[in-house]
Amino acid sequence: MNSIQLSIIERNAVLQSMATLVDQHRDELIHVNQKDLKNYSGDDKAMYDRLKVDQSKIEGMILSLQQLADQADPLGVERFTFEHDNGMKIANKTASFGTVLIIYESRPDVTIEAAGIAFKSGNKILLKGGKESLHSNLAIVALWHKALSENQITTKWVEYLNYxxxxxxxxxxxxxxxVDLIVPRGGEKLIDFVKTHATCPVIVSGRGNNFVYVHKDADNTIAIDNIINGKTDKISACNAVDKVLIDKNLPNKEDFIHKLIAALKIHDVEILGDRSITQYPDIKPIDSDTVWYDEFLDYKIVIGETEDEIEAISKINTYCGGHSAAIITKNQSTADTFMSSVDCAAVYHNASTRFTDGFQLGLGGELAISTDKLHQRGPIGLQHLVTNKWYIHGDGQTR
Known part of the structure; x- marks a missing residue:
């Protein structure tokens, strides 16, 4: 592959071509995806949901490409300037990583989004999808190669590893x-596999296991709406809710819990509870405290009780995946304390954890959602899939 960086005009032209091709071949992509769906023999609801390509997902793919094409060039952005006493002019600017490998499970839309973000940010992308989505992924990569070829650009910028x-x-x-960077995007087994064997830097797109804390000053209606949305809107999402902590001093606590149980049962959610909650109907006692660590990706939730926000913060920091957490309260001071103290990539006050998403947070999609703290935390958007380099201009200076 030519090491000279493509211009922003060239990169945007490929993205626009790809958006057009996906639109033109939407029926073909859905048809090919049916092969993967028929071949899938597992009973993992989340996996099946991620695997499926329908008109709505196609629209999302096209929108992702169009938004990427509309965004500013993330390369060459000046982050720092300095003029040395000896006259040298110094600048630090953003630069591409080089080659990024993403290893992911099930989701054909990642083959669009990850490749688009990597390419726009000047990186070659190596795509290693799961065997369950092979037909879909190969069809999408073929469109990438067509989009590149239409613009007289080598297809080596987007490569699929059928390994x-x-x-x-x-x-x-x-x-x-x-390979300059690896991003594993999937379950804990996949992440552990990559971290064990990789010989270059890895950014972990980790588990969810997200918490909602219902503070004693919560608006009960907002709390129930928030929990139901977080749990049932999309069970396959890493930003879904798995755990609920209820302040023991919540007014009308019993009435709130009964209403929450009824709302969850409408969606056939299995409800587990700690000792303080198990006296309520339709709640199963938890077998072990280890369940607080679990990410379910299923119609399943754990409800517990806390003494106050201090205990809630401690419990979340002990068990959560470092992804997202929410507090429901009318008390701004308590919300501020919670949000600054909880060790998650995204923290919410009276809003659903389902918004931890590149599109929803204004990034125009994401490569992954990082639960690492280096070099980027949360959604990795176009602006984040870059490193930096120093530019020093002189006229003969020596040290």
Whole structure:
């Protein structure tokens, strides 16, 4: 691949071509996806939901590409300038990583979004999707290659690695080409596999296991709406809610819990509870405190009681995945304390954790949602898939 960086005009032209091609081939993509759906023999509802491509997902793919094409160039952005006493002019500017490998499960839309963000930010992308979505992914990559070729650009910018587990492990340990960054996007087993074998930097797109804390000054209606949305809107999402903590001093607490149970049962959510909650109907006692660590990706939730916000913060920081957490309260001071103290990539006050998403937070999509703190936390958008370099201009200075 030519090492000279493509211009922003060239990169945007490919993205616009790809948006047009996806629109023109939407029926073909849905038809190909049916092969993957028919071949999928598992009973994981979240996996199936992520695997499925329908008209709504196609629209999302097209919108992602169009928004990326409309965004400013993330490369060459000046972050710092300094003029040395000796006259040298110094600047620090954003730069591409080089080659990014993303390893992901099930989601064909990642083949659009990840490649689009990587390409716009000047990176070559290596895509390693799961076997369950192979037909869909190969069809999308074929469109990427067509979009690149239409613009007289080498197809090496977007490459699909059709590897089994053994070959993937070998590539991670001894890459056959230079890889500058790896992003595993999937379950904990996938993440552990990549971290164990990778020989270059890894950004973890980790588990959810998100909490909602209902403070004693909560608006009960907002609390119930928030929990139901977070739990049932999309169970396959890493920003879904799995745990609810209720302040023991919540006024009309019993009435609130009964209403919450009724609302969850409408959606056939299995409800587990700690000792303080199990006296209510339709709640199963938890078997072990280890359940507080679990990400469900299913119609399942755990409800517990806390003494106050201090205990709630401590429990969230102990068990959560570092993804998202919300507090429901009318007390701004308590909300501020909660949001500054909870160790998550995204913290919410009276709003649903379902908004932890590149589109929803104004980034125009994301490569992944990082639960690491280096080098980017939360949604990794176009602006974040860059590193930096120093530019020093002189006229003969020596030290």
């Amino acid at each position: 089994d587990r053994q070959k993937t492990q070998l590539f991670l340990e001894k890459p056959t080409q230079k």
